[in-house]
Amino acid sequence: MFWLFDMRTLIVLIPALLFAFYAQYKVQRAYAKYARVATQRRVTAAEAAQVLLARAGVSGVKIEAIGRTLGDHYDPRTKTLRLSRPTSPSIADVGVAAHEAGHAIQHAQGYAPLALRSAVVPLASFGSQLAFPLFFVGLLFAYMGSQLGITLLYAGIALFAGVVLFTLITLPVEFDASRRAVRALAQTGIVTREELGAVKEVLYAAALTYVAATAMAIAQLLRLLLIASAVSGRRR
Numbered sequence: 050m051f052w053l054f055d056m057r058t059l060i061v062l063i064p065a066l067l068f069a070f071y072a073q074y075k076v077q078r079a080y081a082k083y084a085r086v087a088t089q090r091r092v093t094a095a096e097a098a099q100v101l102l103a104r105a106g107v108s109g110v111k112i113e114a115i116g117r118t119l120g121d122h123y124d125p126r127t128k129t130l131r132l133s134r135p136t137s138p139s140i141a142d143v144g145v146a147a148h149e150a151g152h153a154i155q156h157a158q159g160y161a162p163l164a165l166r167s168a169v170v171p172l173a174s175f176g177s178q179l180a181f182p183l184f185f186v187g188l189l190f191a192y193m194g195s196q197l198g199i200t201l202l203y204a205g206i207a208l209f210a211g212v213v214l215f216t217l218i219t220l221p222v223e224f225d226a227s228r229r230a231v232r233a234l235a236q237t238g239i240v241t242r243e244e245l246g247a248v249k250e251v252l253y254a255a256a257l258t259y260v261a262a263t264a265m266a267i268a269q270l271l272r273l274l275l276i277a278s279a280v281s282g283r284r285r
Contacts, residue, residue, distance in 0.1 A: 065268035072261035079254040083141035094146035095135035123152035144248035151226030173215035180209035
């Protein structure tokens with residue numbers, strides 16, 4: 050089992066881990082910085098989302114509060130936009146709400162990458178739950194000399210590849226929602242030109258977390274492939 054801890058496989062994860070820590074630091078720093086700064090027009094996060102949705106001709110979207118900082122998200126199944134601080138007029142919260150409204154608009158307009166991501170969700174969920182257990186069971190069988198072990202190893206890798214696919218599809222979805230948010234906030238005048246720069250800073254930092262998640266998933270997939278290749282080579 051030494052391949053699980055061999056530096057030749059662990060080294061693949063180190064850059065992705067460092068990037069993930071950096072991305073998390075950036076988003077928390079940017080959010081904390083602008084969560085204390087109110088927009089000049091004092092429009093709340095919920096109000097900003099409503100304006101953007103109405104402007105895009107999107108109706109039937111509920112806005113609810115969620116008690117988790119940076120837990121803001123749009124649920125396409127129930128057409129619900131959940132905001133951590135809906136009554137806040139801060140630059141950070143207005144920017145995040147606009148981003149989530151962007152997802153609701155994507156959904157209403159049938160944005161293809163969002164539809165594809167939704168279709169991949171069951172595969173990614175299934176893969177995230179079973180990939181590693183299946184992989185480790187495969188390792189046990191492989192070290193006992195069973196060919197079944199090798200089959201299970203690569204079955205686990207195939208399932209995890211679905212997770213990687215999901216993270217890759219997520220990138221254009223998130224980038225597009227941020228572009229929609231920035232453009233709409235500028236056109237509606239909800240934020241000033243100076244505040245728009247701060248909104249971009251917050252959304253850029255948030256986007257880094259998705260890039261980091263993708264990098265981490267790819268690095269983990271490469272590590273699994275290295276381990277599987279090594280185990281297969283030892284059996285020859």
